[in-house]
Amino acid sequence: MMILYIAVTLAALVLFNVLAVRMVGEYLIEQQVSNGAEHAERMAVEATALLDSSDDEGLYKYILENSQSLGGRVLVVDRYGVVQADAFSMLNGMKMTHEEIVSVLTGSKSAASGLHLLYVDERKEPAYGPGVLERLRRLIDINPDARQWVLYSAAPIVSGGRIIGGLVLSASIQDAVDRIERLRFQFNFFTVLICFIMIILNYLLSGAIIRPVRELTRGILILGQGHFSHRVRVRGHSEFARMAETFNAMSERLESIDRMRTEFVSNASHELKTPLSTVKLLVQTLLSQRPFDPAMTGEFLGDIDSEVDRMTALVSDLLVLVRMDEKAALDFENVDLSMIVEDAAVSLEPIAGKNQLELEVRVEPELTVNGEGSALRQMVINLMDNAIKYTPPGGKVTVGAVRRGRDIVMRVRDTGIGIEEKDIPYIFDRFYRVDKARGRQTGGTGLGLSIVKGIIARHGGIIDVVSKPGQGTEMIVVLPGAQERLAGSARNITQM
Ligand SMILES: Nc1ncnc2c1ncn2[C@@H]1O[C@H](COP(=O)(O)OP(=O)(O)OP(=O)(O)O)[C@@H](O)[C@H]1O
Ligand SMILES: [Mg+2]
Incomplete structure (x- = not known):
């Protein structure tokens, strides 16, 4: 995916480079061409009289001055293309056959230009002629400074409605070409740079994304094998x-x-x-x-x-x-906790009596709880069983239940041996017994309170302990009253 992004971006950049360089290049060259044509036409008009009157000296002086002021080379040819005057005095008498000159001399164009690549410091050919090796060497070894792009601008010299010759301005446009080349290089350089940055970013980003995913997948596999x-x-x-x-x-x-x-x-x-x-x-x-x-x-x-x-x-x-x-969720129904507590008290009364304990029950009537009757009964019995079991003869066990706002609060209090503070956090753990040896004698397995806690949690309630060793223990259970629970389950149904 990332590679595709890079490829698309790169293609767009390259396209932009090509178009931008071409546009800028065309603009720069066209400017030079129109400048050259303007000068050539102007000079052609000015040189007419000099050529017409065969004033060679005047003509030479004129083109020399203009060559210097324009930074180029001006030549004047007759109507056959033979050089009559050359600012560099090198081509006098030679025939020029360049297309742009021919086209103005034949009258097909009022001004013409052409681009030519010249070798400024052309080496002298060896006397015996260039061998293949020498040619190759020259091909490879071309000094870029020795090459020059030159613009030829030609204009006809017209006298009495007749073309009597032509004027050629040859000027280097290497500066403009160099500028275009520099631009092309810069564009290419930035393209490569951006490409590099993108590749590095891609590497870093994919590392940052893929590594954690890979680690997590490995973790899930390991976990799946049971190594928790x-x-x-x-x-x-x-x-x-x-x-x-x-x-x-x-x-x-x-x-x-x-x-x-x-x-x-x-x-x-x-x-x-x-x-x-x-x-x-x-x-x-x-x-x-x-x-x-x-x-x-x-x-x-x-x-x-x-x-x-x-x-x-x-x-x-x-x-x-x-x-x-x-099954955490059970088929709950409205049950009367008052009845449950009273029933439990009735069934535990004989054991309490046997242990010479006084059992007091103070329960408000009709404390309705939405829950599972048998589980709640077991919860009450377990708590009362503990209170009886851990209270020496002559003690007292009190069970009370009242409504507090929406909640129902049940308390099971005894005057027994109590629980040390350090043990309190653990008594709801499975199999936890404060006194292991005595626990076995009394027949306890340490599951009672964990069952109690589980039942209360399932009914959305909480349990708390207040205990002092030697003075007694109080277990406080808070359960939501029936309305609350019914409203709660109704909400759940509408949510589903
Ligand atoms: N009312 C209490 N007074 C003093 N200690 C208590 C009381 N209730 C619980 N404990 C202590 O907490 C421990 C855990 O109680 P839990 O009811 O879970 O187990 P158990 O009574 O020993 O055995 P089981 O209830 O399974 O027969 C008990 O062993 C006892 O040491
Ligand atoms: Mg118990």
Whole structure:
């Protein structure tokens, strides 16, 4: 493409050069020609009487003076073209057969001119005649200063209505020719220069455009092969730089997703391995018991049962997480969060009682949320389950929900062990447990809060934690009320 541009520009430049040089050249030469003709005609008139009266001396004096004042050479010929007077006194008596002279002598033209290339310092021919080599040498070796373009301007000398001779003015027009040549050279020089600049610019520009594209393509290929750590270099502030930045942001995100996935799988397997090996150990002990001990068997089977429960809970949590990743948008409908919270409280009441905890529920009626009922229920249960689990006997768990403007604010507060400030940023991470050992005893896998966070995010809400170790924890959930969400989805539909 670039080459085409250069070629077109070059062609236009060359055409312009040729036309411009020709126009300027023609103008300059024509000026010289009309000047020469004017002088020749004037002198022809003035020399008539001198030629007519055969005043050779007067004629010679006249042409000599004029030659000097005009910076040329004036010759007078008779009606046969024989030189009668030559300002340079070299051609006297010789016949001139130049076309322009012949044409004025025959009367076909009132003035005529002709251009001739003369060799001013013509070498003397060697006595034995120029050999081929000598000729060649002279051809190549012509001194440009020795060549001269000369303009012959001829006018007839008329007396009594008859042409009695002609006057020839021969003047060098080398100056004008030189000027034209200089112009041609300058034009050509600039054409070559422009061409060079264009080629260099083309090279630099195509480098600047093609290099980042090539790098990006390579980056995409590498990324496609699964090397998410690959980054491309960002240069400057062009569109390409922005593309490179976007690419890097994308590969960074892919890398972190990939890392999270690997971590998730390894954590999940690790979590499953522990109960599995416990079960395996228990079963082996049962198989190898001699003699059969019904009491021990009963106890071990109970342990196996609770381990299986643990695994079932873990697997169902994992399934919830995977499902959440799969479909972010669910079939939302208006659900009553007040009912959900109250139901959850009813089902958790027995556990709270067992742990000697007081459970207080203060919920405003008809807090409508546009969302998925079962997910919201799981969110509430997970939060209440934590509050109960991490509060020692004698403590209190309070659940409240109120409307605040368009939002619904739900709080789950306990008087339990609390969370250290350094742990707070991590409690929503998958598999994160503050106290790993106790976590396992209480049966937690560290997935509860990550599920909670995922559900709240999907409903367009946020969750915050306020906690003091030894004093208790409060989880604050803010969800958009139903109107807002309905309006939001209506907007989305009209946008589609
Ligand atoms: N109310 C709370 N009081 C004190 N610590 C809490 C409370 N809620 C959560 N935590 C801490 O945050 C960690 C993560 O909670 P999360 O609910 O995700 O996991 P879990 O309760 O240990 O296990 P799971 O909920 O999957 O059975 C818990 O292990 C616990 O250390
Ligand atoms: Mg939990």
